[in-house]
Amino acid sequence: MQVPFYGHVKQYENIKDEIDANIKRVLMSGKYVQGPMLTEFEEQAKEYFGSKYAIGVGNGTDAIWLSLMALGIGAGDEVITHANTFFATAEAAWIAGAKVILVDSDPKTKCIDPTKLEAAITDKTKAIIPVHLYGQCADMPAIWDIAEKHNLLVIEDNAQGIDGAGANFKQGERSAAVTTSYIIQKNLGCFGDGGMVFTDREDLNSTIRRLRNHGSDKRDKHSYGFNSRLDDLQAGVLSAKMKQITKLTDRRIELAMRYNEGLKDAKAINLPYATPGYRHVYHLYVIETKDASKRDELLKYLNDNGVDAKTHYSVAIHQQEGFPWGKEVEIRGSLENAEKNAATCVSLPMFPELTEEEIDYVAEQVLAWDAKQNG
Ligand SMILES: Cc1ncc(COP(=O)(O)O)c(C=O)c1O
The missing domain is CATH 3.40.640.10 (Type I PLP-dependent aspartate aminotransferase-like (Major domain))
Structure with missing residues (x-):
């Protein structure tokens, strides 16, 4: 698929x-x-x-x-x-x-x-x-x-x-x-x-x-x-x-819950955190590998198996070499969470027109990769 x-x-x-x-x-x-x-x-x-x-x-x-x-x-x-x-x-x-x-960003949200x-x-x-x-x-x-x-x-x-x-x-x-x-x-x-x-x-x-x-x-x-x-x-x-936005968002949330359910037993990744009571609209469904050195491997595994996964964003702003650092842009404090996010994020396909079968297929591929991490 x-x-x-x-x-x-x-x-x-x-x-x-x-x-x-x-x-x-x-x-x-x-x-x-x-x-x-x-x-x-x-x-x-x-x-x-x-x-x-x-x-x-x-x-x-x-x-x-x-x-x-x-x-x-x-x-x-x-x-x-x-x-x-x-x-x-x-x-x-x-x-x-x-x-x-x-x-820096909050490590969970x-x-x-x-x-x-x-x-x-x-x-x-x-x-x-x-x-x-x-x-x-x-x-x-x-x-x-x-x-x-x-x-x-x-x-x-x-x-x-x-x-x-x-x-x-x-x-x-x-x-x-x-x-x-x-x-x-x-x-x-x-x-x-x-x-x-x-x-x-x-x-x-x-x-x-x-x-x-x-x-x-x-x-x-x-x-x-x-x-x-x-x-x-x-x-x-x-x-x-x-006119359709509420329906489209509700469908995204439904699909995100299906990912959550399908991936709940995965050991080598963290699922996206949703602040209790907030309406998270899942523009992106971003998982993270617990081991940063494994992120590119997961991404390649998914891509090789038909899943167009991406990263958002694998280079944080302060890691962009093209920005005019110093005079016009400055870092205040540690950016360790942003760096970790950049190193571990993987975005799974997420749009309202996805089918349940497609979500389940993506989850199966993540789980297959996950199983290999645990021997
Ligand atoms: C968080 C965020 N801010 C700003 C923008 C910029 O929007 P645009 O590409 O329409 O200029 C985007 C997306 O492109 C975005 O994701």
């Missing part, structure tokens, strides 16, 4: 009628940039998310740095995030001109470790960007408490966590903004690139709208800005898919 990592075409086939209808509607409207479909999707998205504003932008990276810029954060400021996120989180803070401060934050805060610190990594919310109440104590802004990078929630908190409840990516492989993905900022702040809403459109909110009037708009065609695709 071959088990792919993504099911983009299957998902399109399942939602085809509504997606096609929306695409046709956009095409026939003749308005493809900042047209009525974008407005319609933004209205739908803010209702769904429960924020006052939702601003469609070009991608999830832009959503972060446009938020930082709209908040006045840039050169001379420090922004804290964690070292085992996708590169774009740190990159976005760097694009905004801020110094990127990397702290893999999200930013709130207990590492205070030691990393200086008088230059302006914001914290927690990431809802793999689909599980970071410990937001602890992060918000620290941010409020030190007068810092919080931007949640929710590229991997759309439709997720905490045990007794909602995403964005005490944050300046929540950003997301709509790139195709995300839990809510368009047919290309897209992103969004959710916020309750009117000033952020109006500034980001201007920034995304060459600094213009009125014909022929411009201040500084960029080009980062969510296309109407992509908005149409997202609008159709957003």
Whole structure:
């Protein structure tokens, strides 16, 4: 059996009628940039998310740095995030001109470790960007408490966590903004690139709208800005898919539970940790080898046996050689958990269109490898 990592075409086939209808509607409207479909999707998205504003932008990276810029954060400021996120989180803070401060992650949740934050805060610190990594919310109440104590802004990078929630908190409840990516492989993905900022702040809403459109909110009037708009065609695709998001997430959770059950007796791996009471949306189902020296072997075994397993992310941010270390990016404290995560992670196929048979086949392959580890 071959088990792919993504099911983009299957998902399109399942939602085809509504997606096609929306695409046709956009095409026939003749308005493809900042047209009525974008407005319609933004209205739908803010209702769904429960924020006052939702601003469609070009991608999830832009959503972060446009938020930082709209908040006045840039050169001379420090922004804290964690070292085992996708590169774009740190990159976005760097694009905004801020110094990127990397702290460690929690060994269980893999999200930013709130207990590492205070030691990393200086008088230059302006914001914290927690990431809802793999689909599980970071410990937001602890992060918000620290941010409020030190007068810092919080931007949640929710590229991997759309439709997720905490045990007794909602995403964005005490944050300046929540950003997301709509790139195709995300839990809510368009047919290309897209992103969004959710916020309750009117000033952020109006500034980001201007920034995304060459600094213009009125014909022929411009201040500084960029080009980062969510296309109407992509908005149409997202609008159709957003109506299904709860169902799609529930299916991911169901499949994750099936993996958990199938893999519960494995000895050489740890299963993903889900914080009790949280809605973990399993953007990724990431297991880890207990022995870091065995990770590549497991990955190869799965790949050789038809399972398109991957790593997220085998090189932590501070291990990226291309980043401008020193002046613009700095490590505060040990990053041992991030390094361990990079060395041991293996992502198993996870998307709502997977079948039970495919999940069981993947679990069997992991167990076959696991059995060999135990003699
Ligand atoms: C955690 C995280 N942040 C930011 C991004 C950036 O999003 P985009 O690729 O849409 O710029 C991604 C995904 O790509 C991501 O996974």
